Amino acid sequence: MADSKKKLRAIDDPFVALGPSxxxxxxxxxxxxxxxxxxxxxxxxxxxxxxxxxxxxxxxxxxxxxxxxxxxxxxxxxxxxxxxxxxxxxxxxxxxxxxxxxxxxxxxxxxxxxxxxxxxxxxxxxxxxxxxxxxxxxxxxxxxxxxxxxxxxxxxxxxxxxxxxxxxxxxxxxxxxxxxxxxxxxxxxxxxxxxxxxxxxxxxxxxxxxxxxxxxxxxxxxxxxxxxxxxxxxxxxxxxxxxxxxxxxxxxxxxxxxxxxxxxxxxxxxxxxxxxxxxxxxxxxxxxxxxxxIPPVRTLPLETALAHGVIGVDTNNDHLAAWLLDVHGNPKGEPRRFCFDTSGSADHRDAQIRHALTRLLNWARQAGVKAIAIEDLDFTPEKTREKHGRRKTFRNLISRFPTAKLRARLISMATEHGLAIVAVDPAYTSVWGAQHWRKPMRTSRRKTTRHDAASIAIGRRALGHPIRRRTAPPRDDQSDRHGHRTVQAARGTRGREETRPSATDRPPGEPSPNGKRKRETSAPTTVRGAPVQLMFTA
Structure with a gap:
């Protein structure tokens, strides 16, 4: 879980990317x-x-x-x-x-x-x-x-x-x-x-x-x-x-x-x-x-584009990790992976990206969705060698990461297929996806990677649902018998993507602002000072 003392940065709202001109x-x-x-x-x-x-x-x-x-x-x-x-x-x-x-x-x-x-x-x-x-x-x-x-x-x-x-x-x-x-x-x-x-x-x-x-x-x-x-x-x-x-x-x-x-x-x-x-x-x-x-194509409203669900796509150096989500943000089916090779000449890289995007768009049409969610990435400030020092492998990976070309190619190809591209803020998608969705989506026959979990996080953010899940309820008789449901915050709830405060909303030991307890104590069932009697049955 993210540190409660750490202030998270503001997260931008998703938007439908403009088509080619x-x-x-x-x-x-x-x-x-x-x-x-x-x-x-x-x-x-x-x-x-x-x-x-x-x-x-x-x-x-x-x-x-x-x-x-x-x-x-x-x-x-x-x-x-x-x-x-x-x-x-x-x-x-x-x-x-x-x-x-x-x-x-x-x-x-x-x-x-x-x-x-x-x-x-x-x-x-x-x-x-x-x-x-x-x-x-x-x-x-x-x-x-x-x-x-x-x-x-x-x-x-x-x-x-x-x-x-x-x-x-x-x-x-x-x-x-x-x-x-x-x-x-x-x-x-x-x-x-x-x-x-x-x-x-x-x-x-x-x-x-x-x-x-x-x-x-x-x-x-x-x-x-x-x-x-x-x-x-x-x-x-x-x-x-x-x-x-x-x-x-x-x-x-x-x-x-x-x-x-x-x-x-x-x-x-x-x-x-x-x-x-x-x-x-x-x-x-x-x-x-x-x-x-070509005349500018009027983009679909965000609600219309997401009316049939969305495919969340996590962009990586050598593959696209994708997962289909319904309108409620629940993953459907199995995750997909579309691999490509970024080595070689520029023409070879471009052909590899086109082939991977073609397979992704064909799957989107078969699934019946009208939108694909992708991160609005920009690695321009990350490419300087002074920031990462001797980490040459990481610098080379970022330098050959096809963010701009892949995004432009995807928007152009998706427009021809009648699909909308929803760009989302990339903040914390990989961290929260691996933390909250990797383990629940893992089965004995499916090994969910952190990239697959990130694709779920991207799709949920595009749909307007929070990424992080509430903690599981305690065991019976440890607190309330059926309390603390694992429900998500509503869309209108402020700060649902921010660090959540404690349940009491105040430090331990500090009295309530109105001087009242959150829950009344139950009446005692024993008489004060009376000896405890043990009863045995034959």
Whole structure:
């Protein structure tokens, strides 16, 4: 049981997560050598213009306005087209905004590291850590090395803060990781030619925003219902056109198998669809990505979503632990476990997560529920190495924990199945679940894990029921014969998730506020002073 003197933090109410705001589908293009040459020329040309526009935008800083935006667009239009210029400037704004968000996250990470190091440096050597605070360093050598690291982080923080106040951002078109690999090709397992091919592929810009009312929803990159792709060439490359009006038609066609019906409905109605053509330099393949916005779907009220019960899901590093609960919060059936592997490449991890979520959603549809409860996790402040010190295994586990990707993927897939995702506060779900639900749900044929118990706690919190169970009543004749029922507090009871006070509501020995006893004493059945008589029967 939780310590009665320990104050628990406030627990947020569950809510139904918003659905996705857009759709993106991808398909492969089988291009010829001539098509590949044209795509690279157009991508390199537009990539150079996009790089110049990004440089101009970064140099402006906070001086950006609609007038400067229009001026940048006018400068790019003669070398490309008005639609290409609009797409390039819009992508520049998105990239600058992303760099600003990453800059703020980096500042917060540095501040957390500095705070942790300063706290540990203020403690004596080998000071033991507690559950809520870090301890001192283990040796004088480690203490000295951390003082040096503290100065490095403080200097780095001052530099980043100065950049943020001045509106400066640092962006690498093509990726910082790939840029650093150029200085150590042997460790990256690349030759110079392979690195150059990847670098050029990442820096190309070949995309166009959709336009409602235009033919097939896009005037620059047009894809017909039969899969034919035609590209409007920039003005300097108009001599490469093989069709009228300065367009180039690719020999390969696409057929979007995933959500192809939705895509065809949009282009038949001439609704806006944005396209991006890019090369996978590792595989030597070309792909086209179609994307469009969808109107915000009105989320179901929480009571409606939970009318048929809920499936509580506990997210872990290698599996999803799930249990079906009825509307009263009682577990039904057997717990389920959907495993996935987070090792390997990013594509492999994404495929594993998709497969696990597909099985979870299929089970939810078979069970007849309309909601899945999941914790609203955020491990951003937990990933700093200064907080967990030498616990590299735990740091690696948190770093590869797919919280954001899993949540976004689950919301997107659940919306297509007509299911609602209920996000709950993750406070004490694992502790209270293991404490109050692991043992009662264990049988001779079922070994309940703490993750299974946590899934029950998550589902009960989503339904509005308390997680913790009252203690069992005492044995007969130890107190009242049938007192202290194991009932739960009602929904309107205040503090039902908080530490419960003692039964008397006052320290032992202290009189009642109204001067009356909680229970009247029973009248004595013996006469005071009379000798006790023992009676025996034959």
């Amino acid at each position: 857009g759709v993106a589908i991808r398909d492969r293009i089988r291009v010829s050598a001539a098509d590949e040459k044209v795509l690279r020329l157009v991508g390199d040309h537009m990539g150079s213009l996009a790089a110049l526009d990004l440089k101009t935008r970064c140099s402006q800083g906070f001086a950006h306005s609609t007038d400067t935006w229009a001026e940048r667009k006018r400068e790019l239009t003669p070398q490309s087209s008005s639609r290409y210029a609009g797409a390039a400037t819009k992508a520049t704004h998105d990239q600058w905004a992303l760099a600003r968000r990453c800059q703020l996250a980096f500042i917060q990470n540095l501040e957390a590291g500095i705070e942790a190091i300063s706290h540990r440096l203020s403690l004596p050597i080998r000071e033991k850590s507690s559950k809520r605070s870090l301890g001192g360093y283990q040796s004088k050598s480690e203490w000295f090395q951390k003082t040096r690291r503290l100065h490095v982080l403080e200097e780095r923080l001052d530099a980043v803060r100065a950049d943020r106040e001045a509106g400066r951002v640092r962006v690498v078109r093509g990726g910082k990781r790939l840029l650093k690999a150029r200085h150590n090709l042997a460790a990256a397992g690349l030759s110079e030619a392979e690195w150059r091919r990847r670098w050029e592929a990442e820096r190309r810009f070949l995309q166009a925003d959709g336009e409602s009312g235009k033919r097939f929803g896009n005037e620059t990159i047009r894809i017909a219902p039969d899969g034919e792709i035609s590209i409007k060439l920039p003005a300097p490359l108009a001599h490469l056109a093989n069709a009228g009006h300065g367009r180039y038609v690719l020999s390969g066609k696409v057929a979007f198998k995933h959500r192809g019906g939705q895509w065809r409905d949009r282009i038949d109605a001439n609704m806006a669809v944005a396209y991006r053509i890019h090369e996978d330099a590792v595989r030597g393949r070309w792909y086209v990505t179609a994307s469009w916005q």
